[in-house]
Amino acid sequence: xxxxxxxxxxALALGSLYALAALGIGLLFGILRLIxxxxxxxITLGAYALIVxxxxxxxxxxxxxxxxxxxxxxxxxxxVIAALLSDxxxxxxxxxxxxxxxxxxxxxxxxxxxxxxxxxxxxxxxxANLWSDLSYQITFGELHIPLLQIVTIAATLVLMAGxxxxxxxxxxxxxMRAAAEDFKMARYLGVRGxxxxxxxxxxxxxxxxxxxxxxxxxxxxxxxxxxxxxxLFAFIATVVGGMGSLLGAAAGGFAVAFASVFLQAYLxxxxxxxxxxxxxxxxxxxxxFRPSGLIPxxxxxxxx
Amino acid sequence: MLEIKGLAVSYGATTALAGxxxxxxxxEAVCVVGPNGAGKSTLMAAIAGGVSPRAGSITYExxxxxxxxxxxxxxxxxxxxxxxxxxxxxxxxxxxxxIGTYAMADRRHAAADAEMLLxxxxxxxxxxxxPAGRLSGGEQQMLVIARALMTRPRLLxxxxxxxxxxxxxxDTVYETLLSLRRERQLTLLINEQSSERMLRFSDRIYxxxxxRILLHGRTEELRDGEAIARAYFGFDDKADAALEAAx
Ligand SMILES: Nc1ncnc2c1ncn2[C@@H]1O[C@H](COP(=O)(O)OP(=O)(O)O)[C@@H](O)[C@H]1O
Ligand SMILES: [Mg+2]
Numbered sequence: 001x002x003x004x005x006x007x008x009x010x011a012l013a014l015g016s017l018y019a020l021a022a023l024g025i026g027l028l029f030g031i032l033r034l035i036x037x038x039x040x041x042x043i044t045l046g047a048y049a050l051i052v053x054x055x056x057x058x059x060x061x062x063x064x065x066x067x068x069x070x071x072x073x074x075x076x077x078x079x080v081i082a083a084l085l086s087d088x089x090x091x092x093x094x095x096x097x098x099x100x101x102x103x104x105x106x107x108x109x110x111x112x113x114x115x116x117x118x119x120x121x122x123x124x125x126x127x128a129n130l131w132s133d134l135s136y137q138i139t140f141g142e143l144h145i146p147l148l149q150i151v152t153i154a155a156t157l158v159l160m161a162g163x164x165x166x167x168x169x170x171x172x173x174x175x176m177r178a179a180a181e182d183f184k185m186a187r188y189l190g191v192r193g194x195x196x197x198x199x200x201x202x203x204x205x206x207x208x209x210x211x212x213x214x215x216x217x218x219x220x221x222x223x224x225x226x227x228x229x230x231x232l233f234a235f236i237a238t239v240v241g242g243m244g245s246l247l248g249a250a251a252g253g254f255a256v257a258f259a260s261v262f263l264q265a266y267l268x269x270x271x272x273x274x275x276x277x278x279x280x281x282x283x284x285x286x287x288x289f290r291p292s293g294l295i296p297x298x299x300x301x302x303x304x
Numbered sequence: 305m306l307e308i309k310g311l312a313v314s315y316g317a318t319t320a321l322a323g324x325x326x327x328x329x330x331x332e333a334v335c336v337v338g339p340n341g342a343g344k345s346t347l348m349a350a351i352a353g354g355v356s357p358r359a360g361s362i363t364y365e366x367x368x369x370x371x372x373x374x375x376x377x378x379x380x381x382x383x384x385x386x387x388x389x390x391x392x393x394x395x396x397x398x399x400x401x402x403i404g405t406y407a408m409a410d411r412r413h414a415a416a417d418a419e420m421l422l423x424x425x426x427x428x429x430x431x432x433x434x435p436a437g438r439l440s441g442g443e444q445q446m447l448v449i450a451r452a453l454m455t456r457p458r459l460l461x462x463x464x465x466x467x468x469x470x471x472x473x474x475d476t477v478y479e480t481l482l483s484l485r486r487e488r489q490l491t492l493l494i495n496e497q498s499s500e501r502m503l504r505f506s507d508r509i510y511x512x513x514x515x516r517i518l519l520h521g522r523t524e525e526l527r528d529g530e531a532i533a534r535a536y537f538g539f540d541d542k543a544d545a546a547l548e549a550a551x
Contacts, residue, residue: 172406191403
């Protein structure tokens with residue numbers, strides 16, 4: 001029983017991280033039909049933003065030493081600016097391109113960010129201690145829950161609630177939903193295309209920044225590809241959830257995490273190294289039966 | 305009010321419009337009639353900024369609007385009700401209706417305008433909080449017209465409002481459009497495939513085929529429908545003759 005609850009909480013915490021990243025990816029896909037492979041690098045950038053730029057092996061905290069509130073805001077700002085820059089410098093010039101062209105452009109952006117980080121910070125992974133207090137375990141009887149897991153779940157819930165409120169209750173959010181459904185029609189009604197797209201990039205930047213902080217706290221190490229695995233799982237989550245649906249992206253994040261964590265806990269020992277293969281097999285099986293994901297969107301019109 | 309000259313639009317190798325000239329005066333109801341594929345929707349998209357023409361000019365109230373973004377053309381007072389309705393299916397009726405006023409940050413008149421439009425389309429009030437995707441075709445058509453009018457356009461472009469609707473509902477839609485024209489000094493440009501209804505509702509008619517205007521004239525002069533039929537079905541020499549004869 002205790003084991004099961006422990007596993008459940010592990011899955012919830014991992015699912016939160018996946019859901020955050022999947023929402024960031026889903027937002028951009030929803031508005032732009034952009035499958036953004038540079039999203040993982042935005043997460044990486046958010047983590048590197050905390051330390052003093054140098055090629056040293058040890059990471060010296062810079063923004064990472066600021067008070068938490070200030071640090072979070074600063075990291076969000078940096079990642080949001082990077083996301084907006086990637087739009088201004090690259091994606092905005094190919095608005096009318098095919099989704100496949102956009103995706104390939106995002107590989108290029110990813111390459112640029114990764115190599116930029118390599119140039120400034122060097123190629124060696126660094127260890128970095130962020131919020132080490134969060135490794136403290138809260139004990140309920142036999143149950144030990146790291147504070148970080150609670151913070152991760154809480155942060156995700158807060159962000160998801162905020163995002164929902166924004167999309168449902170504010171006039172900007174309603175414009176975003178309209179644009180996600182039918183971009184051209186929204187513009188015919190006066191919705192500013194670049195404003196909506198900018199907002200989508202900014203929001204996805206905030207989500208990437210928070211994911212970066214949580215990820216770094218958990219792993220304690222920095223490398224120029226640290227965001228990539230998270231991004232890949234987030235992509236799988238959006239596909240599982242149904243591309244184009246934010247609710248689906250979040251649900252997909254939790255679904256993938258649950259599969260992963262429960263396989264890890266209950267697979268026979270000798271199969272555990274291949275856990276991800278099992279996860280992917282489940283995903284493929286699921287897509288055979290529900291090709292448009294858990295929560296399909298009907299409005300996947302190609303934008304002209 | 306609207307003046308189009310030498311408008312040419314291509315999609316890759318397909319020429320959709322070639323040398324189209326058209327004008328609309330304030331508070332007119334002008335109809336563009338033509339078969340499927342004639343270029344009617346392309347013409348409206350070009351006016352509303354949704355496609356980039358290869359050549360030509362579009363002036364609205366004396367101001368060139370060709371090359372402007374769709375959202376800025378909407379701000380000039382032109383609103384497009386496109387073919388196939390395009391409601392935002394997951395948004396509620398209310399959200400659909402107000403989207404233009406949110407976008408233009410002009411909400412002074414929004415509540416009063418909505419009230420007025422709901423007087424015309426009471427069905428929408430009953431569906432107020434439902435996703436627009438659940439409305440019937442007729443209700444969706446009413447919603448998109450009301451939604452376009454919420455932006456307070458002076459020129460309303462309506463692309464094939466009768467497509468896929470029962471004739472009785474189409475009549476209601478037209479009657480509403482015309483009384484809105486009277487009461488709100490609205491100017492109408494409407495696309496249709498058949499001229500039958502337009503002979504009752506419009507002041508002037510353009511016949512378009514293969515991306516060219518083949519005939520235009522005042523509705524009362526085209527009332528017998530024969531010149532229109534000739535232009536529409538493509539007996540080109542006669543259509544050209546009719547074109548000479550038209551004012
Ligand atoms: N997005 C598009 N891409 C390629 N060709 C198009 C596109 N839209 C319209 N066309 C072509 O342009 C021509 C005019 O189409 P359209 O303006 O839709 O005519 P109508 O509205 O009168 O039926 C047709 O030959 C059509 O096939
Ligand atoms: Mg058409």
